[in-house]
Amino acid sequence: MKPIAGMQIIGKIPTLGVTNYIRNGSVVTRKSNSDGRRSNSRKQFIQRQRMRHAMALWKELAHCQPMFTEGKTHYLGFISLANRMPAVFIPKRGPLSGATLLMPNIPVSGGTLQPIQQQLGEVDGTPALITSLKANNQRPFERFLLYTAEQQLYVDNDCPVVGFQVREVKYNEFTEMEGCLALVDDVFSDEMKGWALVHIIGQRCSTQGIVTRCTYYEQFTTEEALQNAAKSYGGLK
Numbered sequence: 001m002k003p004i005a006g007m008q009i010i011g012k013i014p015t016l017g018v019t020n021y022i023r024n025g026s027v028v029t030r031k032s033n034s035d036g037r038r039s040n041s042r043k044q045f046i047q048r049q050r051m052r053h054a055m056a057l058w059k060e061l062a063h064c065q066p067m068f069t070e071g072k073t074h075y076l077g078f079i080s081l082a083n084r085m086p087a088v089f090i091p092k093r094g095p096l097s098g099a100t101l102l103m104p105n106i107p108v109s110g111g112t113l114q115p116i117q118q119q120l121g122e123v124d125g126t127p128a129l130i131t132s133l134k135a136n137n138q139r140p141f142e143r144f145l146l147y148t149a150e151q152q153l154y155v156d157n158d159c160p161v162v163g164f165q166v167r168e169v170k171y172n173e174f175t176e177m178e179g180c181l182a183l184v185d186d187v188f189s190d191e192m193k194g195w196a197l198v199h200i201i202g203q204r205c206s207t208q209g210i211v212t213r214c215t216y217y218e219q220f221t222t223e224e225a226l227q228n229a230a231k232s233y234g235g236l237k
Contacts, residue, residue, distance in 0.1 A: 039237055045233070046087045053087070053101070054083060057082060057162065058082070066078065066147070086221055088103070089220055089222075089226045089228070099161065099220075100161050101216065104212055106194070107208070108196045111204050113200075120195075124184075127184070133174070133181040134179060135180065143168060143199075144171075144199060145166050145169070145197070147165070148164070148193060150164075169183065191215075195210065195211060
């Protein structure tokens with residue numbers, strides 16, 4: 001069955017009796033009507049959890065209008081990169097069912113410019129985002145966007161959600177450190193936040209993922225978390 005033209009929904013669409021899914025970076029549509037129960041092997045469940053979380057992250061990130069120029073759409077470019085992250089296991093129902101989790105390497109851009117190597121550290125005792133950008137190497141028409149991700153914990157329903165913000169960084173905001181550029185600020189010590197600096201020239205951008213000290217997500221990667229989540233879906237087969 002060929003993909004339905006123009007359809008962007010990923011997942012099961014009961015009214016049409018079809019399911020959209022990603023294969024090799026393209027959206028594929030298949031019939032989803034079946035008299036039997038859906039197979040849910042361990043491998044299948046892990047991939048479905050990875051995809052579910054990637055889709056939820058995109059909903060939080062999309063308002064920042066991120067650039068992913070290597071896919072047919074920005075969404076598909078994001079999904080292709082997000083599927084390389086570890087799976088996190090979230091139950092189908094309950095207060096955690098809508099959770100999104102701050103993790104290292106959440107993609108915020110994908111393109112053909114050379115990626116910027118970046119890490120969290122210190123410059124003269126102050127927290128910093130240290131990059132591989134060379135000092136005194138500014139080029140015409142280039143721009144830098146700083147994406148900030150924050151793990152937000154809502155006390156009322158205990159549902160963790162990642163919020164994203166983006167702003168443009170001016171060249172004079174950088175500090176030189178051993179010939180490379182860094183952004184220096186106390187905020188870079190926050191263990192519930194993460195950052196990614198994206199290089200843009202015209203319609204091209206670098207491929208960047210979030211760097212973070214946050215470890216909150218790790219409790220959702222354990223065998224216990226997998227089994228609890230799988231049980232909410234009817235168990236593994």
